Amino acid sequence: MNTKRTRRTGLAATAVLAIVGLAACGGDGSGSANGDSGEPLTTVSFWDPYPQYDDSSDWAKYVEGCAPEGTTLERTTAPNGDLLNSLTSAVREDNAPDVVLLDNPAVPDAAASGLLASSDDVDFEIGDADENLAGPGLIDGKTYGVPIGANTLGLYYNVDVLKAAGVDPASITDWASLNDALAAVTDNGNSGITFAGIAGEEGTFQFLPWFWGAGASLTDPGSSEAVEAGQLLSDWIGDGYAPKSAISDNQSASWDLFLTGDYGFAVNGSWFAKSAADLDFDAVMMPIPAKDGGAAPVPTGGEFAVAPIHQSNAQARYDAANEIIDCLVGNGNQVETDDQLGYFAANGEERQTQIDADAVWTPWTDAINNAQGRTSDLGADYTATSGALSAAEQAALNAAGDEDAVAQAFEEAGQSVGQ
Amino acid sequence: MVHQTEDVQGLVRRPPAPEARTAEAAGSDTTSPKRPRRPRISRPTLAGLGFIAPLAVYMVLFYLYPLVENVSMSLHRFTRATYVTGEAPFVGTDIYREVIGSATFAPTIVQTGLFVVISLVFQYTIGLTLAVFFQRHFPLSGVLRGLFLVPWLLPIIVSGTTWQWMMDADSGVINGLLGVIGIDSVWWLNADNALWAVIIANIWLGIPFNLVILYSGLQNIPTDLYEAASVDGASPWRQFWSITFPLLRPVTAITLLLGFVYTLKVVDIIWIMTTGSGSSQTLATWAYSMAFGKGSSAIIRYSEASVVGTVLLLIAVAMGFVYLAVQRRQEA
Known part of the structure; x- marks a missing residue:
C-alpha cells in the first residue's frame, strides 16, 4: 500500500513539474522578444495587401530588393480588409512591421487610432505627389503616409457585343443613353452590365461614381441625388440589366463575369486595363458618365506606404521604414513600382510619362487626373459614412427597382450618419 | 429489466466504499510511532490535486480567462485606439442596453432561433432516417454511408462557395432545375430569402454528424429486442417507435445538444454565402x-461584439442546463 501511494505522489509531482516547466518556457519566449532595444536591425518586415503575388513573384523580389543594407526584408501579405485589424493587434504587441501598404481610406482611421508614426518621427518625402492623391495621408497638418500610386474606375465595354446590338459607344454620354444602350444589348440576347455591389468598402468604392455623378455629397448620404444613384442601380437589377449576384460580387467576381464575353459593360478598375488588352474580345474603357452628361467624378484607389508606431528600438525602425519607402516611391522609383502593380504614378509629370509610354492608359488620363479622394471631405468619419452608404446600396439592389424601398434605404443612411 | 439494473447497482454498492478504505489506511498510519504528524491534506488528496492541476490550469488559461476578458470588454468601451492608448472607460451596462435596444437585435434573435431550430429538426430527422436505413446491411451500404460523410470532410470554403454558385439567381443550377419543372426562379441570396438559403446549406452540412452519432447509437441496441418484436408480429413502424426511438433517447439528447451549440455559433457557411447580409444575420x-x-458593420465595435458574444454564451449555458436536467430525468 505504501509503495502504491509513493508512486502516486511521484506521478503528481511529475505532472506539476511539467506545468511549471511549460510556464517557464512561455516566460522565456516572451522575454527575449522585448530585450533587443537599441541594437542594429537584421530583419525588417513589410506587409502588403497583394496576396495574388506569392513569394516567387516579381513583386516579392522587387520589394525584397528594397531592404536597407545589412538587413533582410520579410514580406507578409494579407487581403485588404484584414490588414488594418492585423496591424491593430501587432501595434498592441509592439511587433508591428516596419512598413505597411495600407488602403488609402483606412489611413485616416489608423492615424486617428494612434497606430501610425507621423512626419514628426519619419522623414516622409511627399513633395511631388499630386494633392488629390496625397490627401488621405495628411491629417491635422501632419503626414502619416505616402501614396505609392493610384488607380481608379472606368466603364469597360465589349466592342463586339455593342456592335451586334447596334449601339455606338460614342452615343453614351449620360445615364439615359447608358440605359438605352443596356436595353439594346439585353434585347439582342446578351447581358447588360457587371459591377461589384458587395457589402463593405469595395461596394462603396464602386458606388461612388454614380453617387457623385448624380451630384450627391458624402456629407449627406440621404439626399435626393443619392436616392437617384441608388435607383439607377436598383433598376438595373429590376430590369435584368445587371446580374442579381451583384449584391455579393466583389471586383474580381464581377470582372470574371465580364470575361465570359456575354456582358456589354463592366464597371471596374484601371488595374485590369493591361489584361483587358489581351482578351479574345475587344474590351475598351470609357469614362463613367454622370447623370446629366460628362464624366462622373471617380474615387481614387490605391495604397499608402505607412510606418506603424514602435515602442522598442523605435528610431532604428523608423529609419529603416524611411529607407524602404524611399526605395519604393522616392523620386524616379515610383513609376517602376507602379508598373509592377498596374497603378498610375502619384505625381502628375511621372504619370504623364507613364501614360505616353503605353497606349493602354490613354483613355484613363482624364479619369485619373480628376479622381477624388474618398476621405477628403470626412477624414476618419468616412468609415462610418461608407458603411451607411454600403447598407443603403445593398437595400437598393435588393429592392430590384422598388422606389419606396430605395428612398427609405437612403433616408436611413442619412439618419444613421446624422446621429 | 428495470429491476435487474437496480439489483446490479445494489451489488456494486455492497463492498466498503473507497473513502472508508482510505480512512482505515490513514488510521493504521497514525498508530505507527515513527511517522511524523500527518499533514492536514492527505497524500492521496494531494496526488489527486496534482492530477487535476494540468486540467485546472488549462481551463483557467484557455476558458476562464478569455471569458472574463470578454465580459470585461462588454462593460468597457473599447475602440481601435484602445489598443494603443489603453483607454477603455468603464460604462457599466450601457453597451448592453444599446445593443439590446438597437433595431437589429430583435430580428437577429428571431433569425438565429429560426436558423437553429429549423436546421436541427431537419438535420436530426434526415440523419435518423438515414441511420435506420443503413442499419440493414446491403451491398455497397458501407460505401454509400461513407459518401454521406463528404459534406463533413469538405472544407467549408469549398462547400459554401459551391452552394453560393448553385443558388445564383441568374445562372445557378438550382434555378435551372426549378425552371425545368416550371417553377419561377428564386433570388436565393437576396435580403429576404438569404435565411432560407443558408438554412438549406446548413442542413446539408449537419446531416453527416447526425448520421454518424445516431448510427453508432443504433449499434448499441440489442438485436434480440427486434427479434422478439418480430416474433410478436410488430410491424417495422411499431418496432421503430417502441424500440429504436426510446432506446436512442440518450444519444438523441446529446446529438441535439451538440447540434444546438454548433449551429448557434455557425459563422463560416453563412459568411461565405451571404456575409450575413439581410435576413441571414x-x-x-x-x-x-x-x-x-x-x-x-463598417466600424470595428469590439465592446458591442462582446455583448453579443456574452448573450450567445448565456444561451449555450442555458441549453447545457436543459441537457443536464433531461439526463437526470432519464437516469431517475
Missing part, C-alpha cells in the same frame, strides 16, 4: 461583423 455573424469591422 444571426447573433454569431453579427458579433463577427462587429468584432472585425466587416460586412454589415
Whole structure:
C-alpha cells in the first residue's frame, strides 16, 4: 500500500513539474522578444495587401530588393480588409512591421487610432505627389503616409457585343443613353452590365461614381441625388440589366463575369486595363458618365506606404521604414513600382510619362487626373459614412427597382450618419 | 429489466466504499510511532490535486480567462485606439442596453432561433432516417454511408462557395432545375430569402454528424429486442417507435445538444454565402461583423461584439442546463 501511494505522489509531482516547466518556457519566449532595444536591425518586415503575388513573384523580389543594407526584408501579405485589424493587434504587441501598404481610406482611421508614426518621427518625402492623391495621408497638418500610386474606375465595354446590338459607344454620354444602350444589348440576347455591389468598402468604392455623378455629397448620404444613384442601380437589377449576384460580387467576381464575353459593360478598375488588352474580345474603357452628361467624378484607389508606431528600438525602425519607402516611391522609383502593380504614378509629370509610354492608359488620363479622394471631405468619419452608404446600396439592389424601398434605404443612411 | 439494473447497482454498492478504505489506511498510519504528524491534506488528496492541476490550469488559461476578458470588454468601451492608448472607460451596462435596444437585435434573435431550430429538426430527422436505413446491411451500404460523410470532410470554403454558385439567381443550377419543372426562379441570396438559403446549406452540412452519432447509437441496441418484436408480429413502424426511438433517447439528447451549440455559433457557411447580409444575420455573424469591422458593420465595435458574444454564451449555458436536467430525468 505504501509503495502504491509513493508512486502516486511521484506521478503528481511529475505532472506539476511539467506545468511549471511549460510556464517557464512561455516566460522565456516572451522575454527575449522585448530585450533587443537599441541594437542594429537584421530583419525588417513589410506587409502588403497583394496576396495574388506569392513569394516567387516579381513583386516579392522587387520589394525584397528594397531592404536597407545589412538587413533582410520579410514580406507578409494579407487581403485588404484584414490588414488594418492585423496591424491593430501587432501595434498592441509592439511587433508591428516596419512598413505597411495600407488602403488609402483606412489611413485616416489608423492615424486617428494612434497606430501610425507621423512626419514628426519619419522623414516622409511627399513633395511631388499630386494633392488629390496625397490627401488621405495628411491629417491635422501632419503626414502619416505616402501614396505609392493610384488607380481608379472606368466603364469597360465589349466592342463586339455593342456592335451586334447596334449601339455606338460614342452615343453614351449620360445615364439615359447608358440605359438605352443596356436595353439594346439585353434585347439582342446578351447581358447588360457587371459591377461589384458587395457589402463593405469595395461596394462603396464602386458606388461612388454614380453617387457623385448624380451630384450627391458624402456629407449627406440621404439626399435626393443619392436616392437617384441608388435607383439607377436598383433598376438595373429590376430590369435584368445587371446580374442579381451583384449584391455579393466583389471586383474580381464581377470582372470574371465580364470575361465570359456575354456582358456589354463592366464597371471596374484601371488595374485590369493591361489584361483587358489581351482578351479574345475587344474590351475598351470609357469614362463613367454622370447623370446629366460628362464624366462622373471617380474615387481614387490605391495604397499608402505607412510606418506603424514602435515602442522598442523605435528610431532604428523608423529609419529603416524611411529607407524602404524611399526605395519604393522616392523620386524616379515610383513609376517602376507602379508598373509592377498596374497603378498610375502619384505625381502628375511621372504619370504623364507613364501614360505616353503605353497606349493602354490613354483613355484613363482624364479619369485619373480628376479622381477624388474618398476621405477628403470626412477624414476618419468616412468609415462610418461608407458603411451607411454600403447598407443603403445593398437595400437598393435588393429592392430590384422598388422606389419606396430605395428612398427609405437612403433616408436611413442619412439618419444613421446624422446621429 | 428495470429491476435487474437496480439489483446490479445494489451489488456494486455492497463492498466498503473507497473513502472508508482510505480512512482505515490513514488510521493504521497514525498508530505507527515513527511517522511524523500527518499533514492536514492527505497524500492521496494531494496526488489527486496534482492530477487535476494540468486540467485546472488549462481551463483557467484557455476558458476562464478569455471569458472574463470578454465580459470585461462588454462593460468597457473599447475602440481601435484602445489598443494603443489603453483607454477603455468603464460604462457599466450601457453597451448592453444599446445593443439590446438597437433595431437589429430583435430580428437577429428571431433569425438565429429560426436558423437553429429549423436546421436541427431537419438535420436530426434526415440523419435518423438515414441511420435506420443503413442499419440493414446491403451491398455497397458501407460505401454509400461513407459518401454521406463528404459534406463533413469538405472544407467549408469549398462547400459554401459551391452552394453560393448553385443558388445564383441568374445562372445557378438550382434555378435551372426549378425552371425545368416550371417553377419561377428564386433570388436565393437576396435580403429576404438569404435565411432560407443558408438554412438549406446548413442542413446539408449537419446531416453527416447526425448520421454518424445516431448510427453508432443504433449499434448499441440489442438485436434480440427486434427479434422478439418480430416474433410478436410488430410491424417495422411499431418496432421503430417502441424500440429504436426510446432506446436512442440518450444519444438523441446529446446529438441535439451538440447540434444546438454548433449551429448557434455557425459563422463560416453563412459568411461565405451571404456575409450575413439581410435576413441571414444571426447573433454569431453579427458579433463577427462587429468584432472585425466587416460586412454589415463598417466600424470595428469590439465592446458591442462582446455583448453579443456574452448573450450567445448565456444561451449555450442555458441549453447545457436543459441537457443536464433531461439526463437526470432519464437516469431517475
